[in-house]
Amino acid sequence: EAGVTQFPSHSVIEKGQTVTLRCDPISGHDNLYWYRRVMGKEIKFLLHFVKESKQDESGMPNNRFLAERTGGTYSTLKVQPAELEDSGVYFCASSLWTDTEAFFGQGTRLTVV
Amino acid sequence: GENVEQHPSTLSVQEGDSAVIKCTYSDSASNYFPWYKQELGKRPQLIIDIRSNVGEKKDQRIAVTLNKTAKHFSLHITETQPEDSAVYFCAASTTGGSYIPTFGRGTSLIVHP
Numbered sequence: 001e002a003g004v005t006q007f008p009s010h011s012v013i014e015k016g017q018t019v020t021l022r023c024d025p026i027s028g029h030d031n032l033y034w035y036r037r038v039m040g041k042e043i044k045f046l047l048h049f050v051k052e053s054k055q056d057e058s059g060m061p062n063n064r065f066l067a068e069r070t071g072g073t074y075s076t077l078k079v080q081p082a083e084l085e086d087s088g089v090y091f092c093a094s095s096l097w098t099d100t101e102a103f104f105g106q107g108t109r110l111t112v113v
Numbered sequence: 114g115e116n117v118e119q120h121p122s123t124l125s126v127q128e129g130d131s132a133v134i135k136c137t138y139s140d141s142a143s144n145y146f147p148w149y150k151q152e153l154g155k156r157p158q159l160i161i162d163i164r165s166n167v168g169e170k171k172d173q174r175i176a177v178t179l180n181k182t183a184k185h186f187s188l189h190i191t192e193t194q195p196e197d198s199a200v201y202f203c204a205a206s207t208t209g210g211s212y213i214p215t216f217g218r219g220t221s222l223i224v225h226p
Contacts (some may be wrong), residue, residue, distance in 0.1 A: 033213055041219075043202055079184075091156070098214070100145075102159075104158070
């Protein structure tokens with residue numbers, strides 16, 4: 001069974017540019033989460049999809065971040081325009097239920113210069 | 114929402130010693146407590162979890178304890194080995210609704226040979 005996959009694995013962009021991150025969850029997992037880890041800090045929650053619906057987006061830092069999960073399969077997270085403080089590792093995770101193991105992707109390391 | 118505190122942020126031990134990482138949570142409705150290990154450059158992976166109807170769980174050298182009254186849970190690693198070196202994250206979540214796994218800040222465990 002394929003795990004959670006994310007791409008790109010690395011992205012270096014200039015301030016003001018746009019970047020789109022993609023996450024393919026494990027097939028059948030209705031719950032999909034986006035998290036971000038800035039150097040040395042916690043894995044911080046961004047948002048939670050249940051199928052195609054945004055169940056909780058309270059962690060999204062501002063309106064420069066837009067997440068979608070059309071059709072309830074893969075998800076994208078777009079940052080537009082990117083700022084320096086957006087740098088970090090963006091993780092996607094999926095799970096069957098919220099109280100079962102969340103499987104993580106490898107993460108996308110975003111560097112905004 | 115849930116708030117998870119994790120201590121210490123860094124833990125350095127000699128090979129063969131025990132290591133203990135502690136977490137507290139704020140939401141009494143939380144009932145699922147996973148622990149993740151993230152090795153350098155890799156994705157976080159579940160190593161052990163515990164549910165609120167259990168006080169302790171062991172898996173070889175790893176054990177987790179839960180005190181629901183005090184709202185804290187701990188990870189215990191005995192006979193540490195250099196390959197245990199990694200960042201460990203605790204999390205707390207609850208069943209259903211919009212609850213999502215909320216992570217602690219992580220503990221960087223260094224096991225010296």
